[in-house]
Amino acid sequence: MEKLIKYTKGSGCARDLLLDNGFDDLIDFPLELFASGFGATIIHKPMINSDGRIIFGKKNTIIEINNNIPFEEKKRFTIAHEIGHLIMHKGIDIHNDNESTMSWFNNKEKQAKSGRVEYEANQFASELLMPSLIFQEKQKGIKFSPQLLRDLSSYFKTSLTSVAFKYLELGDHPICLFHSYNKTVKYWMRNIDFPHYITDYTKLQPPEDSVAMEFFEKGKIYNKEKSRQPIWKSTWLELKNWENDNDFNFYEFCIITPAYNSVISVIWEE
Numbered sequence: 001m002e003k004l005i006k007y008t009k010g011s012g013c014a015r016d017l018l019l020d021n022g023f024d025d026l027i028d029f030p031l032e033l034f035a036s037g038f039g040a041t042i043i044h045k046p047m048i049n050s051d052g053r054i055i056f057g058k059k060n061t062i063i064e065i066n067n068n069i070p071f072e073e074k075k076r077f078t079i080a081h082e083i084g085h086l087i088m089h090k091g092i093d094i095h096n097d098n099e100s101t102m103s104w105f106n107n108k109e110k111q112a113k114s115g116r117v118e119y120e121a122n123q124f125a126s127e128l129l130m131p132s133l134i135f136q137e138k139q140k141g142i143k144f145s146p147q148l149l150r151d152l153s154s155y156f157k158t159s160l161t162s163v164a165f166k167y168l169e170l171g172d173h174p175i176c177l178f179h180s181y182n183k184t185v186k187y188w189m190r191n192i193d194f195p196h197y198i199t200d201y202t203k204l205q206p207p208e209d210s211v212a213m214e215f216f217e218k219g220k221i222y223n224k225e226k227s228r229q230p231i232w233k234s235t236w237l238e239l240k241n242w243e244n245d246n247d248f249n250f251y252e253f254c255i256i257t258p259a260y261n262s263v264i265s266v267i268w269e270e
């Protein structure tokens, strides 16, 4: 059964913006042109310690995007995130974004004001680039795999990380995600239908036998063909005392950003 789409402040705002301006999606529409319609000029330039930033002016607003971001998909997500600030957060003067602000997908963190603003901008960007109804259509009937996430990322022209979070929300196969940074688990999220208990590693090291830990300890990054790595159920999840690790088929796919020492572990059962 299809999941009910629940719009948040950020995603609802993006959905309305597309609707009001007569767009089904922005897959083939330049974001620069879209932003200029709302009074913002986008400038691509080299930046240090920053993926993007927005400078609100009285008449014109400038959005700067780091042209050293290696992937077009990630650039587009960053632009969409800044457009979110442009539409929803006028008056915050200058605002800088990097890996830490851009990874504020976590609902729990939004109590803090800065966290809430980032969460809204990410929700906005996600919906602007991957309208929920179209996303649901696109993944329907396709078996879950790292390749599915990569295909969705190239179809919607947005970052793999943002696709993984969207899939967790709306995809047909239940998955969970662990975000680790500097060898510490920052948070985890799971799809509401994910039928297993999670071992809470928040603020702890990732499990010894996880693929995430293999990256932190040995710098190991699997190539595309091997990016679906078998793991034990007990690696990230609670193994009940009546259960046997051999009876389960769990996998871990790591989305790794070496420059930020950051790993998103996607966990699922086949």
Ligand SMILES: [Zn+2]
Pocket (backbone or CB within 6 Å): 081, 085, 095, 096, 097, 101, 117, 118, 121
């Ligand atoms: Zn931001």
